[in-house]
Amino acid sequence: EEATLLLRYGQWRLRGASPDPDELQILFELAAMGGNAQACLELGLLCAKIDRQGERIFMEHGLANFKKALHWLERAGEAGVAQGWHALARIYSRSIYSQRNLQVAQHYLEKAAQAGLVEAQCELAQVCWRHRRDDPLNDVKALYWWQQAAAQGEPTAQAALDAFAAQPDAQGWALQAQALLTDKLRNSSPFLSARIELAATFGLTKPEALLIDIKAADYGHCLVVDICAHHARSKRRLIAVQTEAQRATLNRVSRLFGDVDCGFDGLEGNYRQRQYRLRTTFPDLG
Template sequence: MASREFLKILSSARLGDVSAQQNLANAYLTGAYKTPIQPANALIWLEKSYFSITNQALEDQSSSSSEILKALAQVASIPLVETFNSPAFGFGWDSFWRLAEANHDLEHASAAKWQLVNLLINPQHQDIQSQLSDWLKKSSGVTAVEKISALDFGGLQKLAKNYLAELAEGSSTYASNAKELLIKLQPKNEALSSLWNVWLDEQNEEALVRAAELGLTIAKLTLGLRLAQLDDRVESAETKSNASLKKAAHWLELAAKDGDRDAWYALGEIYRRPQFSGYNAAESDRCFDRAADLGHAQAQLRKGANLWRKREKSEEKVRGLQASYWVWQAHQQGVPEAKDLLSKILESCSDPKKNEWFELAQFAEQALNHHSEHKLDEDWLLLCHRLIIANQFNFSKAELLLCEVGQLQHEHCVVVDIRWELPKILPRLIQIETIQQRRALLAAGKAFAGSEIDLEGNLRQRRYRFDRATDWLKATFAGQATEATTN
């Protein structure tokens, strides 16, 4: 339901209030006043605002050209591709071209150029591009910019490619997006394919170099690895002095910019080589970290091991948590060394039958399964969940009573931290290894999410409730367990 503030602005906008029209457009763009985000509606109200200002300027010349340009600049924040087929698309199309070709406002010009690039040449919007081509054929005078109105759809796409190259080389906020789109549009023509096949079939170095020069990422990587003698196919008898590390770094950097994780890892190794003139341990770590972020298994192990060595100097709340995450990621990818290091960082409790809470946890599960029959209070239900989790991860009694259940689970482990009540007890990291452990955490998380914060009380109250509840669980379910065993 629309808020009162939104309805007030809408009423003023309908009466022609320019400021209200612009505020309404902003609400449709940002979701302010609980407004659904609708770029097409935002463009409609910006069109009304723009024409209100221009009409007023014609009538009494009270509005300056700067106010008109300011109103036009607001259009730059609209995602143009999402407004196609809307009633105001023609206005948006004209406005974006005018902004893109303007030289006085580089910030809004860059924004407009990126929106036009995204609409005209992004492969994700091919369906819209074919419709746009038809729309342009039917429309006449779609833009007031003479240079643009004279171009057909192919000419507009060529101009958009020029914009893309300009953005990729510039320093605007759209540079990284432009570079990613350039990678998507990287040529994959027959010449590249044939050169790469020649390299694979004949090991022709000239073909490899040519393919790299034409922009084939895997060719850049392969050439860089060979120059650095990091490629397994290079004979070990070759001396390292024959490797041109500078040239290797150059090609690997180009491949890394394309998002190749192996290239980032190789760069990390090059920067660690003593004979490399650009030796830089910090840059090496940065490259390894980037490779790890992109999913390189050995880099993930290396990053985790590095964090583990430096854990004493770390400012993280729970020491070892970040290290365990990266080592676990490497372990998930089958790196043998990761298993041993992970066992040093994370505790393992994969067999709940060996834990001291096993019997009580069994009773707690029965109580939860028949809670409507026994009419348990909510605080007792929460304690039952605590018993089950404590058994799965072998908690101490203090950890069972005090752990913050909603903050226990991380992607790969459980973090047990009760220093808020008992400062001398250090946090523990316990690996999540079984489906039962994840199910217990999920069920407990749901139960605690819907409970009141102060429901469980202080430590003394929790101890008292624990004694009463466990006595009841033993008295109620121990007999049933004995009968089941006897039968």
């Protein structure tokens, strides 16, 4: 209780017109040593001379004490204050810190994102997206963190996520074929029927529907559509799984293909055979 009162008084003093950093440090140290996790955060930020947005403060009062800042911010993060991990990420990414290390910075940024800090989730998504060419899964990671931030109501994350939304109406052929699926056809051609359902749900083109490796494409939060190895004119793209209906369709199709070889040596044959089967089964498709 005493530590909480010290923290609140220190935060009140911090908002003053001319706060005294030496006085603040004493107050936050007392509260932090009393076990207050938020005080650990405030003390760490004060020692680093940055605010919660990472902007430099109190520069006229001497240099930052990064060694002390790292200690208290680590304590804050371990106590469940995600802003502590985020502040550590900012410090390790700064050129003003002599021990600057971008790998360590990303490690702490991931910890902050995993702890649910929406700012860190958005920042991590942007980092992964910028470096998507360095690792083939970075775009998958970016999409995941945008989804996590969007789930917390972050508008910029939702705007980024909109670019990966499924567009079933863009592929009229798939919707037309889905409408023609009967129980008899589902039983006689289960794999083709499943691919059509997937195409209708996620807006896949005909080549994508026929060539996608179902098991390799499902990442839980998104569908990775990559048929470049077999269809040179195609482009790798991600489609977010955003509804329960989409997830249910993907689960059902994944179960069907669970023990099946989706390659050209499997039961479905090569690309020409799959195209022929689609044309003969649905001769009136556009």
